[in-house]
Amino acid sequence: MANTDYAYRRLVNTLWPERVSRTEFDRMVYSHDFASLPKVALLQWRLYPDFVVLPQTTEEVASLVKLSDESGLPIVPRGGGTGWYGGAVPVRGGVLIDMRKMSHVRSFDPATRTITVEAGMTWQDVAEYAEARGLTLPSLPTNAMASTVGGGINSDVVGYGSLRNGGLRQVVADLEVVLPDARVLHTAFAGDAGGAYADLTPFFFGAEGTLGVITAATLRLIAKPDLVKPLAYAFKDTPAAATFLGAMVDAGFQPYHAALLDREHFVFERALRAGSPEPADMVLVTLAGAKDDVADQEKALDALAPKLAAAKRPPQEAEDLWAHRFMMYSARRLSRGLVVANNVVPLSRLGEACRLSRELIRKMKLNGAVHAFPMDTASAILAPYVLMDDTTPSGGTALGYVKKLGDAAFELGGHPMGLGLFMVFNLRRMHGRAAPYTAYVKSVFDPGKKINPGKTIEVWTKYQFPGLRAIPPPAMRVGLDVAAALRRIKPTPDKFVRAYERGKEAD
Amino acid sequence: MGLLRDWNYIEAATEIPALSEMIREALIHALFVRNDRVLPREIIADLTRTPAVTVKIKDDADLRKLVQVLNGSESTMSLGLDAEDYNYFRTQLGVGKDREIGLTVRPHALLTYDWLVPEQRGVQVDFSGYEGMQFPAKGQTALAQVGLPWKRLYDEALAKGHLLPAVPTVPLDFTVGDAVWGDAPLASYDAEFDAYVNAVRTISAFGHRTRVGFEEAANNGTGYDVLHGTLPLASEFYVPLEVGLRLAPKPAAQKTLTYTYDDGAKLSASFDKLARTGQRFPWVHVADAAAAAVLRPGILADPFTVQVALAGTATGLPLREKALDAALAGYKVKSAEVPDPFGVPAAEYAKAAKRAERGLFVGEVRLPAASAGDLAARLKGLGQQVAAKVGFYASLRASGTLSAFPFFDHPKDRTHIYDLSKGVARLVEKIPGAVFVSRLAHLWNEEPAYLARMRLLREIKLAFDSPHVLEPLVRP
Structure with missing residues (x-):
């Protein structure tokens, strides 16, 4: 490996000094993603990158990838940093490529209804650009405000609109990727060939930046609906709300989006924002389409709701919830951190999944809320979140919740979402005998393990000594099981809302 | 559907000095129409070979054994054939000779035409008797065996309160397998057939039962989407047995x-x-x-x-x-x-x-x-x-x-x-x-980006099929 001063000079020659950083502060900022990480993690991994770089063109990204052959430093691509499981943090330092300077629209074609954007553009910016021109994205990640196009694809996220229009996989027509050998590859045929002509795009969904650096994406757009109308219904408990979601899909409704938000979510919201809705187990249904059609669907939903003892909430409340849809995790302000446990479960078992989520929150003495939504006619996203304070000794143990809920998702016929750095132990359980296929794919694209190494299919440590280079995935599992057990023996439950309100009164 | 094999064959053929002077398209034409005035006798022999044995699959255990015999991890004794069949099987396949024996699946209904390079005296698998289906008590999913006629699945789904969203544009008598390894044009207004596939139960090249994807839920966020990356050419990566499908509710x-x-x-x-x-x-x-x-x-x-x-x-x-x-x-x-x-x-x-x-x-x-x-x-x-x-x-x-x-x-x-x-x-x-x-059209295409993708796909196929059993790649 070349020395870091030499690598720095080469990087500066490639990108100019203003787009290369090695300051302690910048490196610290890029040493974690959205998840709060206990400091003890630094014993295992070198989470601080050696350099943070901000390329502006595909050619610059290719130069950086080529440079890594010379410097021996691994490359870690990063979008908005909205991931939860360490997919965008280094394990052995290296060059962290922040893609957010590549945030331009390359082309927009209203005739074919496609748009080609750079990978660092946020989903919301793409949607706004398209909407200003009469079109829209068929679906958007739940964290569209910060999630970048490349990041969303790498995390294989699901979000608003997927129930009606299909998920992001249906949205992406082609990707421009810088491969580990610095070649620039288009993953699909330039036109709509329906997956023919060797479409490699699916391999990049969920790749977590380990196969190459996505630099641009061609996205499909649809006509902007005449009307988008949110409706809110309150239920007696969470399982009833989950039953409503299932019944709605089984009855043939395919609204733009439908989500369950449990009572606790609104308790947190109330503590932070006085105007937020009265706490209740709620379902937010958003209809989109022609005015007549939306009106007819609303009528039919209103007829279905009383059968499940649901009460319709005032329109302003629904509008308010829809307006705040991208700010799901403001409860983070109540504590010092927050952990989301993203899972995919069969829609037919969503009620059971919600009940288990709540039960685990109670048993582990956590403060948390349940959020879930159907992603298609058969699957649902179960994404409860729990609050944590990693400055207290018990804080990090909240991560045990993610592990335990993931186990429950497997039991229900689903799976946790995301592998990144911390959840790799789930790979074998997810895929069984097909797990080695993922390693085969990695070995074909990146035989030298240069791009975002030590993640998704294996867990490296910062050490390079034999025996210490990698953590056996079961060891990670045991670690989180211990965290969950410690949580259970904690004598008192977390009470972040009360603490926050006491703090507010004191102010 | 043997596309990688055909493509690899063309790539390799253009390296042969006697053929490399022909333009690619003329070579493809000669290979496709089996032009014996242009092509050497050995190549014509390659193109006219047919699979030596056809095995009708009734149980996945049969197929596992067969794959394990072909990949060399079991002997032909494991097949449990009687003496006459045993002798026939070994003689036809040339078991014991120093060459690989491949396995190919037979489409039930082909819309267009057969592949260019047939299986080279290996085993052809016929799934026409493998036609079961299951609908879970709750939820909009189904598990269909690959030999199941598409129309039967459609009718049964309707009877159970579901709608199979993907229908054929050309109404042939396709089976579910034809949509996975053949050229059955199944699609809905919203998406192609692949989008409705949640999982495939398969036998790997090592003879293991392997599930790719999740039957009851989508596979988002579980690492590379191997399922949809390999699905268009599924039988070159594994032997699909059953397909987990996402259905829609029957409309009111x-x-x-x-x-x-x-x-x-x-x-x-x-x-x-x-x-x-x-x-x-x-x-x-x-x-x-x-x-x-x-x-x-x-x-x-x-x-x-x-x-x-x-x-x-x-x-x-x-x-x-x-x-x-x-x-x-x-x-x-x-x-x-x-x-x-x-x-x-x-x-x-x-x-x-x-x-x-x-x-x-x-x-x-x-x-x-x-x-x-x-x-x-x-x-x-x-x-x-x-x-x-x-x-x-x-x-x-x-x-x-x-x-x-x-x-x-x-x-x-x-x-x-x-x-x-x-x-x-x-x-x-x-x-x-x-x-x-x-x-x-795939074979004619010489666009560099497409060729680069095909080379990567070929590498992935070779990694999945390291025993060279599943429609193995052939060189002239």
């Missing part, structure tokens, strides 16, 4: 509306408008007069017949119909009397399939919906040139793409198939935004 109310057009320009404008409305339908199909005559013989068809499946609530259906009428303005006649081609009894569907399969199909033309009329006119011109009746079936996608399958009333010999494929490829080049998709 549904209706099939038929609109006829006498002018291609009007049809194009209507389709373009329809795809821009954002409305959702289970499927939207169009047949020209020749195709409509095949589907409904005895009825004098207008130049274009559009059928739209409409689904929704009982009260919402009239509203949707009104919006549809407005989008399709320009039609000549509208009718609600023509039956849904997929809702008819199985025997009637089979009859239509028999009539449809007589046509010589060359592949798929994908083009902007606004060019539908242009395609029809150009196909008519090609028909006149080759003195053959020509027609097409097509389905519209929400993205505004029309997926059309031209057919010719011509004998299905390889020379005709090649020439007509070339003819269609040439006319497609003249339609902006159109692309011709077929096995031959």
